[in-house]
Amino acid sequence: MIKVREATEDDNWALIELQRKCPMGTRLALRLNGSPDFFARSRAYEDWHVLVATEDEKIVGSAAYTRKEAVIDGELVETVYEYGFIVDPERRRRGIASMLQGQIEESVRTDVDLLHLNITADNLPSINLFTKLGFERVKECRACMLMAYRRHRPVDDLHIRNMTQADVSDVVNMLNDFYRDHVFYRTLTAEAFLRRYRGLPHFDLQNIWVYDDGGVKACLGYWDYNKVMRFAVERYMWRWRILRPILEVVGIFAEVPRIPKQGEQISNWYLTPIACRDPKGLTSLLKHLLNKALEENVDFVSVPLDLGSPLTAILSIFRRYEGEFGWYMKSLGQRPIPDLLDKRLYIDVADI
Known part of the structure; x- marks a missing residue:
């Protein structure tokens, strides 16, 4: 029974x-x-x-x-x-x-x-x-799973820095403005924001960056989800089976995305929080993050999206897999x- x-x-x-x-x-x-x-x-x-x-x-x-x-x-x-x-x-x-x-x-x-x-x-x-x-x-x-397989240039690193305690209110206001018209989104306070991100398992507030150009214009953080859950490929679609040997050959001469073998682990970071007042600032943060992911052998940085999300256009310039x-x-x-x-x-x- x-x-x-x-x-x-x-x-x-x-x-x-x-x-x-x-x-x-x-x-x-x-x-x-x-x-x-x-x-x-x-x-x-x-x-x-x-x-x-x-x-x-x-x-x-x-x-x-x-x-x-x-x-x-x-x-x-x-x-x-x-x-x-x-x-x-x-x-x-x-x-x-x-x-x-x-x-x-x-x-x-x-x-x-x-x-x-x-x-x-x-x-x-x-x-x-x-x-x-x-x-x-x-x-x-x-x-939307952005592929970390090559260095992105140029990156406006002069305007990118870690979020500090002094930035929290500005970041929270930006998040509230960015998602105000989204169903399910609850307006945040600074206290609720800190409680939320301190409560995520294995999340570090030092993993949140801001783009500062006369004020905070964008924010981007990453959650190393490999510490929460690991994923290994059991099987993949026919397109990946065809592409994998081709990319292995092309990869000898150029930078190409990695398609893991069956049984191999896929490493992934989730993007959170993510918002902007200036799309160019968020684009620079994404390039900065993808370069860091490449250095640490992370395959994807990912974010789930409503098809009508304002993030769609910003992410569209990056090579990605979409599920x-x-x-x-x-x-x-x-x-x-x-x-x-x-x-x-x-x-x-x-x-x-």
Whole structure:
């Protein structure tokens, strides 16, 4: 008999082993490894829960959720973001994911208006499952992964420096202005900003830079996500299989992106925070960061985007890989699912 309960720290290594058995993605499948701390991803949130499904005391599935207050159409709405659904491949098609979903809904139904999650565009089994469970796709999004494979020149290093305590208020005001019209974005205070970034596992405030040209014109930080989760290539799409031997030959004579072999690890930094008053300043910060990533053998620096994000045009000048995913919502009460077709969506990197 399958039972669902709250996970404990004692479940850590069993969950890591289950995670290794459940590659993420279809065309590009990545094997996840959250050791030594499976719960590190969840620790990015203030109010989080990890559930496990067990059969004969063995963990055969897991899912997680966090409560979030989100601004939708100018109102503060109680939401739950769901993530980390995994089921033992030998026990799929037995309703385990549906049982985990049912437990989440039972736990939050009395005080939450909306549930939401994201699913990669090619993950048809998950799309079908959550659609049957009442979720609707509300937005098409993209993971923009900038490739760190060559030095970028010129970089206006004279105007780039680390953020200081004195910059926090200016950076917060810039973030609030930049994302003010984005659904889900909550206006920050300096205290909330510092609490947020000090709370991200393995994030260092020294990793936030500003572009200062008579005042702070752009900010950019990076979260070394390799310390939270490591990804290894399980399999990749046919295009990468064709390109890889070609790029190996071309790479003898020129700087080209690296396509990892099956089984090799992909290293990734997430871009956060990211905003600007001057796109040229943010472009310089991105070049500066990509040069640093190259020096430290990082493959990608990534940011999730709504397709209508003002960042899209700025990032378009860089060589990148783009992965599509959809944002899905379900209403638990009287509040209808919002129409986000013509609105911008703010995506927290911790949610990806």
